[in-house]
Amino acid sequence: MQRPSLIPVDRLASILRRTLLVFFGVPILLAVVMSLVDAYRSRGRRPKPFPTTPPRTTTVGEGEITTYTFGKDLYADMLAAIEGAQRQILFETYIWKADLTGERFKHALIAAAERGVDVYVIFDSFGNLVVPPRFKRFPSTVKVLRFPVYAAGLRFFDVTRYGRDHRKILVVDDAVGFVGGYNVGSAYASEWRDTHVRITGPGVWDLKRAFADFWNLNRRKRFRSSERPLLLETSSVWEPTIRFHRNVPRLWMFPIRSMYLEAITRASERIYLTTAYFLPDQDFVDALKDAAQRGVDVRILIPLKSNHIVTDWISRGYFSQMLESGVRIFRFTGAMIHAKSATVDGTWVTVGTANIDRLSLTGNYEINVEVIDEAFAAVLEEIFDLDSSNSLELTRNEWEARDVHRKFTEFVLKPLRPLL
Numbered sequence: 001m002q003r004p005s006l007i008p009v010d011r012l013a014s015i016l017r018r019t020l021l022v023f024f025g026v027p028i029l030l031a032v033v034m035s036l037v038d039a040y041r042s043r044g045r046r047p048k049p050f051p052t053t054p055p056r057t058t059t060v061g062e063g064e065i066t067t068y069t070f071g072k073d074l075y076a077d078m079l080a081a082i083e084g085a086q087r088q089i090l091f092e093t094y095i096w097k098a099d100l101t102g103e104r105f106k107h108a109l110i111a112a113a114e115r116g117v118d119v120y121v122i123f124d125s126f127g128n129l130v131v132p133p134r135f136k137r138f139p140s141t142v143k144v145l146r147f148p149v150y151a152a153g154l155r156f157f158d159v160t161r162y163g164r165d166h167r168k169i170l171v172v173d174d175a176v177g178f179v180g181g182y183n184v185g186s187a188y189a190s191e192w193r194d195t196h197v198r199i200t201g202p203g204v205w206d207l208k209r210a211f212a213d214f215w216n217l218n219r220r221k222r223f224r225s226s227e228r229p230l231l232l233e234t235s236s237v238w239e240p241t242i243r244f245h246r247n248v249p250r251l252w253m254f255p256i257r258s259m260y261l262e263a264i265t266r267a268s269e270r271i272y273l274t275t276a277y278f279l280p281d282q283d284f285v286d287a288l289k290d291a292a293q294r295g296v297d298v299r300i301l302i303p304l305k306s307n308h309i310v311t312d313w314i315s316r317g318y319f320s321q322m323l324e325s326g327v328r329i330f331r332f333t334g335a336m337i338h339a340k341s342a343t344v345d346g347t348w349v350t351v352g353t354a355n356i357d358r359l360s361l362t363g364n365y366e367i368n369v370e371v372i373d374e375a376f377a378a379v380l381e382e383i384f385d386l387d388s389s390n391s392l393e394l395t396r397n398e399w400e401a402r403d404v405h406r407k408f409t410e411f412v413l414k415p416l417r418p419l420l
Helices: 009-041 071-083 100-114 186-190 203-218 255-266 282-293 309-325 358-362 374-389 396-400 404-419
Strands: 056-060 063-068 088-093 118-124 142-147 169-172 176-180 196-200 242-247 270-274 297-303 328-332 341-344 348-352 366-372 391-394
Touching (some): 056 374, 063 071, 071 100, 071 176, 071 186, 088 203, 100 186, 118 203, 142 203, 176 203, 176 348, 203 242, 255 282, 255 341, 255 348, 270 374, 282 297, 297 309, 297 374, 309 396, 328 374, 341 374, 348 374, 374 391
Parallel strands (some): 118 142, 270 297
Antiparallel strands (some): 056 063, 169 176, 176 196, 242 366, 348 366
16 A cells, blocks of 8 residues: 655745745735836826814813814924924924925924024934935934834844834923824825824823933934933823823834724714724724624724825725624725824824824834813814715725726735735
């Protein structure tokens, strides 16, 4: 009796390599082609006007929160705060364009340093790869931390050191803080719909501490002198209605995802969620589905077409199960909506830098403010209603009737979900 022949190990390895090449190589190739075609088609295309609200100020606890939905309004107040600074400025951003708006911020920060203000600046080098090197040079009066493109050093095996600094923070004189989705650039001033908040009162201390903790964690650089630590006094006041949640991959801290899941699972009436990129893990999707199935009015607002076409296509892979569960999906038209905000039951609110995707929730340095206040929630719900008026709701019948080639494209790109 002959024993069955075994497949040689080298042949098994060859089969495995080819399988992996097909499984990941085809989706990656398709993603590259789609991105190139979209970039070509988008040349010279200008966004359409979209509805916005003027800055709205709400008293929350011992301070105030002002909400911005238009970049020009936000930049004007941020620059005014910088120009009025007397002691200290903490400025952090992911993208900082070398255009007219970017130059205004740079000149304002340098001018503040020249008049004796302590100016600290952090920006992400990867987010600014295409920015000219000359723009990223500052005089010695400005303390600058350039978060490196490759931060792992010799610890290339440490996945916690690959997160990007995706935060956007400005704190001036312990008196006022800004945080939200806006990067710095002329296009964001008028062509993108985003959400940012200005905070006064005891909550500013927590925002300041978030900046200082990042500075002190990353100030030591290989092959160059390290910046001095940023030392802060401890605030003697706690603001019970405002909390800041920070993702710190270096320390395996990812509270923003947990914050969202807790709020979603506690919802009893309505959930309004706005995000630029919707690529959650299945547990997050299940939480939204469960809420809808128990009678909660769950609405998600995303771009009809974002600045990352592959992300748009991959996110569509979640639509079927959400629509079947009763989740309503709205797609913002005419312009890119980059906001990261949510309200639950007209009481709970979050605004910040984290998108609903794996990179933001379990990968990058992010910061979101969580507020428990009905008046502030009412403002965010009004903004959501206004954004919805500029959106197209995706119905279940419309989705099920999509073309076969669209379904095929979604299927091919599915393996890329865990990477985004």
